[in-house]
Amino acid sequence: MKNSIWFFVILLFIGACSSEKKTDNTSPQVAIKPYPAFNSDSAYYFIQKQVDFGPRVPGTNGHAATKNWIISKLESWNWNVQTQDFQATTYDKQTWDLTNIIASYNPDAKKRVLLAAHWDTRRIADKDTERLEEAIDGANDGGSGVGVLMEIARVIGSQELKPDVGIDIILFDGEDDGEPERATVRDNSQIWWCLGSQHWAKNKHVPNYSAYYGILVDLVGAKGARFYREGYSRRYASGILKKVWDHAAQLGHSSFFIPQDSPEILDDHLFVNEFGQIPMIDIIEFSPQYGFGHYHHTHQDNMDLIDKRPLQAVGETVLFTVFQE
Template sequence: MNLKKYTCYLSILAISTTFVACKQNASSENSNTTAEATKLVTTPTFNADSAYYFVEKQVKFGPRIPNTVAHVKCGDWMVKKLKEYGCEVIEQNFKPVTYDGKVLNARNIIGSINPQATKRILLASHWDTRPFSDDDSTAKTKPFDSANDGPSGVAVIFEILRVIQASGQKPNIGIDVVLFDVEDWGPPSDYTKQVTDANGGWLMGSEYWSRNLHKPNYSAYFGILLDMVGAKGATFTKDTISRQYAPAVMNSVWSIASQLGYSQYFLNQDFGNISDDHVPVNVNAKITMIDICDLRPNSGNTFGDYHHTQKDNINIIDKGTLKAVGQTVLQVLYQESTAQQ
């Protein structure tokens, strides 16, 4: 999750997809639309200890800032793990330019299970680290571990893939994983110059992928973005973009989470606009995608006091949160596998 989500500058226009500044608009109103309870099918067990290991492993590389050795090594490790879990892997290399003119060596990493399947579900997260902890009053220019902002989503996806392979109970749908790079290199919170880049200088990996799909005419039944899904005290509320583009998917996922006993994490509560990687996917690629993201409108700090600070380290990662998200998404995949196609 990025600074842009504090300022929430996203506005989708009817004629263009220009992004403009706006004030954060969080709603405390509960959603009136909920999905009917579905009979849950038998699903393998998500292992929170293993997911925690995947977070820890990424953090140990050091901050995964583009143009650094840690970024290259972590990316290579992720490619290796995806192949180990039976994925067909595509690396999408590109060279975006930052808001202040830096050229970055970036890569989106895509893995596919059952590439021949017609019905496909897309899982995504970003894997890069913001280059500075600009919301930390004592360390604004210093890099940070970003254990939750990026690695937690990747870790949940990797554990889902590991469980699917180990269980021998492979769903009969296609699963595509897109690990977006350069999501988190937007201007610092005190930056005063105008930024005219797409998405205000953020979301560069998803913007690139959404306009340069890894396979011609690629599409998916729906997608789920995982962003900041491992912190203690996390709550996942329903953002406007997800409700606008994929309301049925969002309500179904939240309903499944409730049936699994995770309603204390997945709140039936609406939230305002957030600009995240699901926006280019919905707007440009025309693939309906929801965002499971830690949004805390009932607290004093909507995005957690760790966000873009030195506090975002392994100490804030909670296995219970990883379990709630991972088991819910795993259940969603197996429900779709048995649903009529």
């Protein structure tokens, strides 16, 4: 027993010397700036509130009520809020009145970070086996991204600790109304998805607006959600993608932010990158093996699907990233 104790002591001594030597040859760690806590309970509540209004399909009462509620909450947290109202043609040749909601913190700051989600929901459940023509709740597809960004807005607006950069939150409308999955004839004359981001990227709310980078959050609240390095994010904003995934690992969220590549996804960030010329990544649940989750564009996209753990992982990572600038 005595010999084994001495062996343990010698190992400790060697380890201490090795550690000391390593410290001498290692560059100092970058200091972490303080950042406030993200509350997933609050984000969950904001998702529930949206769902309670009913599907947020443009032209419906649920859409109008949700818009008024979002604007009211953002203004109550001392953000400067404006709307971008416009008309767009849908895949079936309807003319829709749409609204992008834009909230700004520290609007005079030259260095800005853009955070985005979409707040509309799909008017059909085309991947379901029943009630295919009925609108979905969109608790995750739309609701989760908005819930996360509203909690970030609440935290920044209500806490004394503030980020050193300006922040713009854009909630795009008309993202989720592309052609049905079952369509046999398609009109390829234009892209029918992401109507709000297409409009904003070509008609910015501030002339010559730009941002240091952008982060889009979409489908971020489902049970079992995992987030991979999406294709367009790698193409247009690989440095930002690495930064965010590194931050997630630093915060202990590497089980959600997987260091593995996934395909390119047609989402709002594509148009912010191509037309808006702002490098933007997409944090989105899309598996390289299985694609979208089983709930996607079905009536299973309801509050039973929502899990606070991925909300916490995504919300804390985005909030941390903003406060490190």
